[in-house]
Amino acid sequence: MPSDDDQQYNLDFIFKPKSMAVIGLSTRNSDNPGNAIFSKNLMEMSVKTYGITPRADEIDGHKVYRSFDKLPEIPDLAVVAVSAKNTKSVIQEAAELGVKGAVIIAGGFSEAGREGMKMQNELVKICSDYNMPFIGPNCVGIYSPPILDTLFLPSERLVKPKAGNVAVISQSGGVLIDQFFISLKERNIGVSTAVSIGNKAMVNEAMLLKYFEKDNTTDVITFYLEGFHLGDGRRFCEEARKSRKDVVVYSGGTTSAGKAAAGSHTGSLAADGSIMKGAYKQYSIVNPINEQDLQMTLKTYSMLANPFRKYSTMAIHGDRIAVLSVSGGHGVLCADLLDKYGLGLTKFTERQKEDISFLLNPIASRIAGLNNPIDITGSGTDDDIVNILEYLFNAPNVEMILTLLVPQVPQLTMGLGRAINKVGNKYKKPIIAYVPWTPKYDLIRDALELQHIPCAHTIEETVQMANALKLKGIGGIRKKMSWNSNN
Amino acid sequence: MPSDDDQQYNLDFIFKPKSMAVIGLSTRNSDNPGNAIFSKNLMEMSVKTYGITPRADEIDGHKVYRSFDKLPEIPDLAVVAVSAKNTKSVIQEAAELGVKGAVIIAGGFSEAGREGMKMQNELVKICSDYNMPFIGPNCVGIYSPPILDTLFLPSERLVKPKAGNVAVISQSGGVLIDQFFISLKERNIGVSTAVSIGNKAMVNEAMLLKYFEKDNTTDVITFYLEGFHLGDGRRFCEEARKSRKDVVVYSGGTTSAGKAAAGSHTGSLAADGSIMKGAYKQYSIVNPINEQDLQMTLKTYSMLANPFRKYSTMAIHGDRIAVLSVSGGHGVLCADLLDKYGLGLTKFTERQKEDISFLLNPIASRIAGLNNPIDITGSGTDDDIVNILEYLFNAPNVEMILTLLVPQVPQLTMGLGRAINKVGNKYKKPIIAYVPWTPKYDLIRDALELQHIPCAHTIEETVQMANALKLKGIGGIRKKMSWNSNN
Incomplete structure (x- = not known):
C-alpha cells in the first residue's frame, strides 16, 4: 500500500500566496473573525486580499464581492471563516474554481463528535480530489510575515514576533499566539511562518516538516503537539530524522492529567508521554523540558544558524x-x-x-x-x-x-x-x-x-x-x- | 556552656541608624567604594551621613572629617571601606568612641587564608567586647530603603526593588544585587532590607532571622546561602522553626561542582546539599527548586501577607x-x-x-x-x-x-x-x-x-x-x- 507520505501538496499557495479571498464577513459585526482577517490583511500585509459576502458590496468602507466567481482573479488561497455547516459548500466552490489552498477556521468538526467528523471527512475528500490542501479546521490561522496574517484576532491584541528563521507549528492556537508569540518577541527570535494546525485533517505535522525543510527562510522548525493521529507520529519522526534543520518539539499532554485535558481540547488521543519522549530522542528531535528551555533552545539554534x-x-x-x-x-x-x-x-x-x-x-x-x-x-x-x-x-x-x-x-x-x-x-x-x-x-x-x-x-x-x-x-x-x- | 544563640545584638543601629560615618574615602578616585557609599547616602538616602578621611576636608564638593573624634556627633553606624589590614584600627577607634554597629566591606579576611582569619578573629574580639555588631567583612553592603544604601556600587548601575515586606539576606553580593534585585523589581516585589553578609564573622544567619522576625515591616525572610559555619546550620533551622514569618532559603553549592566553586568563593564549607534540603523540610523552611520558583514563592508570600x-x-x-x-x-x-x-x-x-x-x-x-x-x-x-x-x-x-x-x-x-x-x-x-x-x-x-x-x-x-x-x-x-x- 503506498503511504500518504508520498503525497506532498504545494503549500506555497497557502503560506506565500499572491492573492487570497476571505469568506465569512459579517455586515453587522466588524469584530467577526472573517472581518478581522479581511481587514488586517488589507491594511497590514502584502498579499492581495479580497473579501466575499453574498450580502454586501462594501464592508467597513472596503469593496467586497458577492461570490468567488465575481472576483477579478482566481485567488491562490481561500480563508474560510464561515460556520462548520456552511464550510463544505464554500470549499466545494473554491475547489471547482481552481483555488490552490485553504485555511478553515471554524470549529465544530472532528473535535465535536461523530457528525463533525463526518463533515470533516467530506472536506478532506473534496480537497484531495481537487488537490487543494487546507490547514485546519478548528484553527486560529497562519502568520507568514510580511505576506499574510490569517489569525482571526485583531493585530492590536497580539504581540507579533519579528520576521526570522523559525517556523512554528502549534496544535493549540492559544499557545501559538500567546506563549510562542510573546516569548519569541521578548527573546528577539524571528518567525518565518507560524501555523495553527487545529484538527490537522489534511495537512499534518509531517507534511509541514517536509515543507519547511525546503523553505529557504527557515532554519529551525518547532512544534507544540498534544498528540498524533494514528500512524502520524512515526511518519513525523521519520521526516524529522531526514531533516538537516533543527527540529524542536514541545509536548503538551505528557501526564495523565494533561492527557485527559488534551482529549477534551483537541479530540485527538495524546500519545503516551514517555513513548514520544523516547521516540524523539531516537529520531534526532529536541524535546525541551519546559517553556524556558524551549525558548532558550529556539534562541540558540536560531541565532547560531547564521553561517558566521x-x-x-x-x-x-x-x-x-x-x-x-x-x-x-x-x-x-x-x-x-x-x-x-x-x-x-x-x-x-x-x-x-x-x-x-x-x-x-x-x-x-x-x-x-x-x-x-x-x-x-x-x-x-x-x-x-x-x-x-x-x-x-x-x-x-x-x-x-x-x-x-x-x-x-x-x-x-x-x-x-x-x-x-x-x-x-x-x-x-x-x-x-x-x-x-x-x-x-x-x-x-x-x-x-x-x-x-x-x-x-x-x-x-x-x-x-x-x-x-x-x-x-x-x-x-x-x-x-x-x-x-x-x- | 551558654550558646552564642542567646546573644542578640541590637541591629537597629545597623539597619535603621539615625547617623552613619563612611571611612575609606579616596581623594583621587571618586569611584572608590568608600566614595560611592558616602556620596549615594548623602544625595539619595535619608540617614545623616558623614565622611571621614585623614587626607582632606572636602571630597567631591562635600565636607568631610579628618577622624571619628572630629565628627559633630557619635554616629550609630560606621561603614568601613578601608583595606583589610587597616580595618582593625578603624574598628577599634569606632568601638571605643561608642559607635553602635558597623559594616565592613573589605575582602582579604577568612576567605583569603590563615592570616586573614586571624585578622577577622581580632575584629570579632573587639566588637564583642564593645558590643558593636558588624556585618561582613568581604561584603557588598546593605540596603534599607529609604534610610540607607551602603552597597558600594553606584546607584545608576543598580536596579533597585521598591520598598516592601521581604527581607533578603545573601551570602553572595553578586547574587543579591543582580538576581535578587532585578527579579524583585521585575516582579514588583518590595524589599524591607537587603543584606550582603559576606564572611558573616559576627552577625550570622540566625541572628538576622531573629532580627527580621521582630521587624514590623518584614513579612517574608529569604536567604541565598552557600553553606554554614560549623553549628550555625542547626541554630538557623531552630530559629526558622520558631518563626511565624515565611522563611525561604535558596541554596547554592548543592552539587559537588557547585560546592567546589562555593569553597573558593566564600571560603566556607558548603553543607551537603541533600542534608540541608532534608533539614529545611523538617524545620518549616521553604527551599525553592530554581530561580523562577524562588521568585514565585517570594511574590506569592509577599502579596498574600496583606491582611486582606x-x-x-x-x-x-x-x-x-x-x-x-x-x-x-x-x-x-x-x-x-x-x-x-x-x-x-x-x-x-x-x-x-x-x-x-x-x-x-x-x-x-x-x-x-x-x-x-x-x-x-x-x-x-x-x-x-x-x-x-x-x-x-x-x-x-x-x-x-x-x-x-x-x-x-x-x-x-x-x-x-x-x-x-x-x-x-x-x-x-x-x-x-x-x-x-x-x-x-x-x-x-x-x-x-x-x-x-x-x-x-x-x-x-x-x-x-x-x-x-x-x-x-x-x-x-x-x-x-x-x-x-x-x-
Missing part, C-alpha cells in the same frame, strides 16, 4: 565547559546547574590558572578565584574579560565558554559587548553570555546578539543554551554534525 | 485545584505542570459541569471544555469568567483557583482585572492568575495585583505559585496554619 556562527573547531560533548564570571555566587549557581543538566566543567591545569591570574589586573589578580568557574570579582575590567576569553578560546581543553557578565560592578563599561565581539569573532568556539535583564545593559546585550552571541536572562537559561548546543554538537544527533563539517 | 488576603476558608492541600482557562492548550500545559509539582485537579460532578455550561454565553457554551481545566475558548467573555469564578469560589470541592487569562481573544476587555477583583474580594479562597507578560495587558495585571491577586508570567510560574500556597497551607508546615486561624 557555524562553529567548526570541535564536536561539543558538553563536558569541557569554561565559565568566566564577574561574581562568585553566579559561578556557584552555574556550576550547580551545569551538573543538573548533565554538563561538566573543564579542569584547568596549574599552569593555566597561573596564566589566567597573570592576565588579570593586579587588584583582581590578588582576590580572583582561578578554578573553573573563574571569578574575576567586582574588581574586574573589560580588559580582564577580553584577555581571559581570548586565552580560553585558545585553550585545547575548553570546548565552550559561558561568560556571566555583571556590569553593575564599577569598572565594566558599556563597550564590553563590542569588545567581546572583537575577540569572539576570531575563533570558532561557541560562547554564550549571561547579561542581567534590564534595559540599562541593553548596550552590552545588543552588541553581542547582533553578532550572534546569544544572551540569557538567568543562569539557568545560560545553561539551557549550553545544553541545546550539546544536543546539536554530538554524534547522538547525527545530522547535527553538519555543523562541524560545513566550514 | 489571609485566606481562611480551609487548609490548602493542593489536590483540589480548579483551573479556568480561555485556551485549551494553556489548560493542557497547566494540567501537566500541576502533576509535575505534585498538585492535583479537583473532579467536577456532572451537575457542576452542567451548571458551568449554563453560566456561559450560548456560543461558548456549545464548544467549551467542561472538565477541569475548564476551557471557555476564544468565544469567552468577561462575564463568563466572572460568573464561573463566583461559582468556583462557592464550590466545596475547590480549594484554590488558577485562572489562565488570554486577553488576546476578541471579547475580553481591559476591565477584566477589576471585574475579577469584585468577585474575588467577596471570598476567602485563594486565586492566582496567569496574564501574558506584555505591557499591553498591564491594565488587567495591575488591577489584580493592586488587590493582591498574584499574576504569573508563564504557566509554570502559575503552578509554582500554587505550590508555594500549598507549602504554606498544610499541616506539614506547622506555623503556616496561622494563616488559617488569623481571620
Whole structure:
C-alpha cells in the first residue's frame, strides 16, 4: 500500500500566496473573525486580499464581492471563516474554481463528535480530489510575515514576533499566539511562518516538516503537539530524522492529567508521554523540558544558524565547559546547574590558572578565584574579560565558554559587548553570555546578539543554551554534525 | 556552656541608624567604594551621613572629617571601606568612641587564608567586647530603603526593588544585587532590607532571622546561602522553626561542582546539599527548586501577607485545584505542570459541569471544555469568567483557583482585572492568575495585583505559585496554619 507520505501538496499557495479571498464577513459585526482577517490583511500585509459576502458590496468602507466567481482573479488561497455547516459548500466552490489552498477556521468538526467528523471527512475528500490542501479546521490561522496574517484576532491584541528563521507549528492556537508569540518577541527570535494546525485533517505535522525543510527562510522548525493521529507520529519522526534543520518539539499532554485535558481540547488521543519522549530522542528531535528551555533552545539554534556562527573547531560533548564570571555566587549557581543538566566543567591545569591570574589586573589578580568557574570579582575590567576569553578560546581543553557578565560592578563599561565581539569573532568556539535583564545593559546585550552571541536572562537559561548546543554538537544527533563539517 | 544563640545584638543601629560615618574615602578616585557609599547616602538616602578621611576636608564638593573624634556627633553606624589590614584600627577607634554597629566591606579576611582569619578573629574580639555588631567583612553592603544604601556600587548601575515586606539576606553580593534585585523589581516585589553578609564573622544567619522576625515591616525572610559555619546550620533551622514569618532559603553549592566553586568563593564549607534540603523540610523552611520558583514563592508570600488576603476558608492541600482557562492548550500545559509539582485537579460532578455550561454565553457554551481545566475558548467573555469564578469560589470541592487569562481573544476587555477583583474580594479562597507578560495587558495585571491577586508570567510560574500556597497551607508546615486561624 503506498503511504500518504508520498503525497506532498504545494503549500506555497497557502503560506506565500499572491492573492487570497476571505469568506465569512459579517455586515453587522466588524469584530467577526472573517472581518478581522479581511481587514488586517488589507491594511497590514502584502498579499492581495479580497473579501466575499453574498450580502454586501462594501464592508467597513472596503469593496467586497458577492461570490468567488465575481472576483477579478482566481485567488491562490481561500480563508474560510464561515460556520462548520456552511464550510463544505464554500470549499466545494473554491475547489471547482481552481483555488490552490485553504485555511478553515471554524470549529465544530472532528473535535465535536461523530457528525463533525463526518463533515470533516467530506472536506478532506473534496480537497484531495481537487488537490487543494487546507490547514485546519478548528484553527486560529497562519502568520507568514510580511505576506499574510490569517489569525482571526485583531493585530492590536497580539504581540507579533519579528520576521526570522523559525517556523512554528502549534496544535493549540492559544499557545501559538500567546506563549510562542510573546516569548519569541521578548527573546528577539524571528518567525518565518507560524501555523495553527487545529484538527490537522489534511495537512499534518509531517507534511509541514517536509515543507519547511525546503523553505529557504527557515532554519529551525518547532512544534507544540498534544498528540498524533494514528500512524502520524512515526511518519513525523521519520521526516524529522531526514531533516538537516533543527527540529524542536514541545509536548503538551505528557501526564495523565494533561492527557485527559488534551482529549477534551483537541479530540485527538495524546500519545503516551514517555513513548514520544523516547521516540524523539531516537529520531534526532529536541524535546525541551519546559517553556524556558524551549525558548532558550529556539534562541540558540536560531541565532547560531547564521553561517558566521557555524562553529567548526570541535564536536561539543558538553563536558569541557569554561565559565568566566564577574561574581562568585553566579559561578556557584552555574556550576550547580551545569551538573543538573548533565554538563561538566573543564579542569584547568596549574599552569593555566597561573596564566589566567597573570592576565588579570593586579587588584583582581590578588582576590580572583582561578578554578573553573573563574571569578574575576567586582574588581574586574573589560580588559580582564577580553584577555581571559581570548586565552580560553585558545585553550585545547575548553570546548565552550559561558561568560556571566555583571556590569553593575564599577569598572565594566558599556563597550564590553563590542569588545567581546572583537575577540569572539576570531575563533570558532561557541560562547554564550549571561547579561542581567534590564534595559540599562541593553548596550552590552545588543552588541553581542547582533553578532550572534546569544544572551540569557538567568543562569539557568545560560545553561539551557549550553545544553541545546550539546544536543546539536554530538554524534547522538547525527545530522547535527553538519555543523562541524560545513566550514 | 551558654550558646552564642542567646546573644542578640541590637541591629537597629545597623539597619535603621539615625547617623552613619563612611571611612575609606579616596581623594583621587571618586569611584572608590568608600566614595560611592558616602556620596549615594548623602544625595539619595535619608540617614545623616558623614565622611571621614585623614587626607582632606572636602571630597567631591562635600565636607568631610579628618577622624571619628572630629565628627559633630557619635554616629550609630560606621561603614568601613578601608583595606583589610587597616580595618582593625578603624574598628577599634569606632568601638571605643561608642559607635553602635558597623559594616565592613573589605575582602582579604577568612576567605583569603590563615592570616586573614586571624585578622577577622581580632575584629570579632573587639566588637564583642564593645558590643558593636558588624556585618561582613568581604561584603557588598546593605540596603534599607529609604534610610540607607551602603552597597558600594553606584546607584545608576543598580536596579533597585521598591520598598516592601521581604527581607533578603545573601551570602553572595553578586547574587543579591543582580538576581535578587532585578527579579524583585521585575516582579514588583518590595524589599524591607537587603543584606550582603559576606564572611558573616559576627552577625550570622540566625541572628538576622531573629532580627527580621521582630521587624514590623518584614513579612517574608529569604536567604541565598552557600553553606554554614560549623553549628550555625542547626541554630538557623531552630530559629526558622520558631518563626511565624515565611522563611525561604535558596541554596547554592548543592552539587559537588557547585560546592567546589562555593569553597573558593566564600571560603566556607558548603553543607551537603541533600542534608540541608532534608533539614529545611523538617524545620518549616521553604527551599525553592530554581530561580523562577524562588521568585514565585517570594511574590506569592509577599502579596498574600496583606491582611486582606489571609485566606481562611480551609487548609490548602493542593489536590483540589480548579483551573479556568480561555485556551485549551494553556489548560493542557497547566494540567501537566500541576502533576509535575505534585498538585492535583479537583473532579467536577456532572451537575457542576452542567451548571458551568449554563453560566456561559450560548456560543461558548456549545464548544467549551467542561472538565477541569475548564476551557471557555476564544468565544469567552468577561462575564463568563466572572460568573464561573463566583461559582468556583462557592464550590466545596475547590480549594484554590488558577485562572489562565488570554486577553488576546476578541471579547475580553481591559476591565477584566477589576471585574475579577469584585468577585474575588467577596471570598476567602485563594486565586492566582496567569496574564501574558506584555505591557499591553498591564491594565488587567495591575488591577489584580493592586488587590493582591498574584499574576504569573508563564504557566509554570502559575503552578509554582500554587505550590508555594500549598507549602504554606498544610499541616506539614506547622506555623503556616496561622494563616488559617488569623481571620
